[in-house]
Amino acid sequence: MSGAAAAAPVRRLAVIGCGLMGGSFARALRARGLLQQAVGVARSAEARARAVALGVVDEATDDPAAAARGADVVLLAVPVAATEATLRALAPALADDALLMDVGSTKADVVAAARAALDAARLARFVPAHPIAGKEKAGVEHACAELYRGAQVIVTPLPETAADAQRRAQALWEAVGARVRTMTPQAHDAALAAVSHLPHLLAFAAVHALAQQPDGARFLELAGPGFRDFTRIAASDPDVWRDILHANAAEVRAQAAAFRAALDAFEAALAEPARLRLLIDEASRVRRAWAPAGAPPSP
Amino acid sequence: MSGAAAAAPVRRLAVIGCGLMGGSFARALRARGLLQQAVGVARSAEARARAVALGVVDEATDDPAAAARGADVVLLAVPVAATEATLRALAPALADDALLMDVGSTKADVVAAARAALDAARLARFVPAHPIAGKEKAGVEHACAELYRGAQVIVTPLPETAADAQRRAQALWEAVGARVRTMTPQAHDAALAAVSHLPHLLAFAAVHALAQQPDGARFLELAGPGFRDFTRIAASDPDVWRDILHANAAEVRAQAAAFRAALDAFEAALAEPARLRLLIDEASRVRRAWAPAGAPPSP
Known part of the structure; x- marks a missing residue:
């Protein structure tokens, strides 16, 4: 937990795909006093209602751009093939200095999708990540503040990734209890x-x-x-x-x-x-x- | 635990192969007040000393016949390919009315080995059994009184198996918390x-x-x-x-x-x-x- 002290609180977290992985990240930050506000994106009204009712996020929407607007940290947690379309949808609303991360289990395709969907400024704030954690049970109802504790998180920064974005990402993952490793997507x-x-x-x-x-x-x-x-x-x-x-x-x-x-x-x-x-x-x-x-x- | 009341205590249990499965059976009976004396068989002096020191058995030997002598219940818990040789070694010492069971994960080969090694009287007291329980950790130090609780035990009686031997076997497995199913070895x-x-x-x-x-x-x-x-x-x-x-x-x-x-x-x-x-x-x-x-x- 050495990273916990180093991480500044997140002002507004947008969890794009508010299920087990994204919901657990929100819960983990909140449990550590590192989250002021969270907004979740889910397609179904039922999932949105559940995420709010469970206290995982403060509000929920089906619109990635609406969620990303004003967020200082955006966590993408959708099936990896949805990465490009989702990034295209939220990019126009993304602040230039917002940190963007994903949790996908593959990285080469996610990086390619980010290159296709993001402009140079926003690409420099993208820190691809894969937390090696999870359960076979999907859904925000299984989200847990300790899912990432003790887990490894592999980050695969791009040559273009800004050093401060990478440091911020690492501090947040360490704050929720994970150990960070860096490697290439391949x-x-x-x-x-x-x-x-x-x-x-x-x-x-x-x-x-x-x-x-x-x-x-x-x-x-x-x-x-x-x-x-x-x-x-x-x-x-x-x-x-x-x-x-x-x-x-x-x-x-x-x-x-x-x-x-x-x-x-x-x-x-x-x-x-x-x-x-x-x-x-x-x-x-x-x-x-x-x-x-x-x-x-x-x- | 409906079977617990029905099972009469075991006077002398011989555990031939005193590891996880056999040791757990001894512990389970003892924890339920259904065991007066247990003798374990293990090849290595170290394993024998451990089984006694841990209180799994009262005494230990490397001689299956010595263990079987005077036992009213004999539990065979050796790798299945050792079945025939082990039964040949202990058969002469086996009381005519002793209950003989195994815990092997295969049954057709065990039944064939029993037919080859036992005379008709002793074959009638053999109730082949496979408790679907276990751990990847072998050894008597992992033996546990609750290993069989909630587990299924498959018994594959022979046409020659005496009805009272089968009833006694079922009562003992139920007494340690297992559910018994009967099927053919095949x-x-x-x-x-x-x-x-x-x-x-x-x-x-x-x-x-x-x-x-x-x-x-x-x-x-x-x-x-x-x-x-x-x-x-x-x-x-x-x-x-x-x-x-x-x-x-x-x-x-x-x-x-x-x-x-x-x-x-x-x-x-x-x-x-x-x-x-x-x-x-x-x-x-x-x-x-x-x-x-x-x-x-x-x-």
């Missing part, structure tokens, strides 16, 4: 394909394969805690994950190829216990040695 | 290949594929809570899982084929957002609708 997308996007694809495919079987429903009745955890991410939001997997398809395909080669080796070893034990042992050792960097212990 | 193995064995194989392969990459270690530093849960089962015990996957290889291969077909469909859809959303949505709905039957809420 390095981010390659790494996340491996540790997040492919696992989601595999979990979706595993549940799909099970559900398609004639006995699938009966089998599911026997699933236990291992299945519960292995497939938790398969419950994730379809719009969000369609966009992530589509945007990062090339890296995801490369990771899928590596996975298929490993699966081939494991399947071939099903008939060879000594070889099978060796492969399992290698995986088991890696997994036992791993601990989520900076993340809180398992809930 | 139906068990087909279902568990789908909901447990294939997920383990996929998790092992996913971690292996990641670890094999030049950038694997760097990528792992960015892994978050989704990866943590998806790969938790990849930390499982190599001896236990070598045996399970090898014993149930045919069913595992069939499930792997179904999974590969689903993965093909998802990969093909990476370039087609509408199709990709449909597939994700189908998986996400199935997973959100699923709840572990009778299991406690997520820890």
Whole structure:
């Protein structure tokens, strides 16, 4: 929390896409006394009413430009494929010195969208960010002031990004308890394909394969805690994950190829216990040695 | 806990393989006042000393026959490929009326091993069981009196199994908080290949594929809570899982084929957002609708 002292309060925060990620950012700033006013953008009247009723934001609208007007910090938290259109809609209302951030799980496509939608002055205030946090439960009702505590946030600044914008972004993420890492959008997308996007694809495919079987429903009745955890991410939001997997398809395909080669080796070893034990042992050792960097212990 | 009242106390419990599963059974009975004496079998002197020091068992030995002698309940909790040799070793010491159970994650191979190792009288007292519970952490130090609470236990009795042995087994599993289901070994193995064995194989392969990459270690530093849960089962015990996957290889291969077909469909859809959303949505709905039957809420 060393960053908490460094972050100046946000006067008006616009949360464009007021769901789990954006709502949690608003709650986290407010809980730390760093938020004066928050406005949320959501498409459905019901989501807007909920965000206000829950106290996540002070007001809500369906118009990104109206929300961005007068905001000193704008957080974009929409499915990544909606980035360009959303930025185009809000850019005319964006103050020249407002800090603009996103929380998208892919970065190369988001950066390209920002380049297409923003003028040079506003592009210099954009600090792309990906907080490695979340739940399989979407929606503002799950927003939580501690979602980012202990999480890593990867920022992928552009060559054009202003140094003070980057410092402000880092201070805010640190204020809500996150650790900030900087890398290129390409390095981010390659790494996340491996540790997040492919696992989601595999979990979706595993549940799909099970559900398609004639006995699938009966089998599911026997699933236990291992299945519960292995497939938790398969419950994730379809719009969000369609966009992530589509945007990062090339890296995801490369990771899928590596996975298929490993699966081939494991399947071939099903008939060879000594070889099978060796492969399992290698995986088991890696997994036992791993601990989520900076993340809180398992809930 | 309706079964608790029905279960008569165990006079002497022999836990053959005194690790997480066997140790938890002993602890669970003891915590419910249903255990007078427990003896554990472990190969290593260190494991034996630990099991006694932790109060999981009253005494420990490396000799299955010595443990089984005088026991009214014998619980076999060794990797499944060790079943036949272990049963041969303890059978001569087994009282004619002792209840014999196992906790193996495969059942057809365990039943075949029992048929090969036991005479007719003792085979009639064998009630094969698979508690769908556990952790990725092996070892008696993780044994816990509540491991089986809310879990399902599948029993796969033989045609020769005596009705009173089956009733006694069911009463004991219910006494420790489990719900008992009865099915054939073949139906068990087909279902568990789908909901447990294939997920383990996929998790092992996913971690292996990641670890094999030049950038694997760097990528792992960015892994978050989704990866943590998806790969938790990849930390499982190599001896236990070598045996399970090898014993149930045919069913595992069939499930792997179904999974590969689903993965093909998802990969093909990476370039087609509408199709990709449909597939994700189908998986996400199935997973959100699923709840572990009778299991406690997520820890």
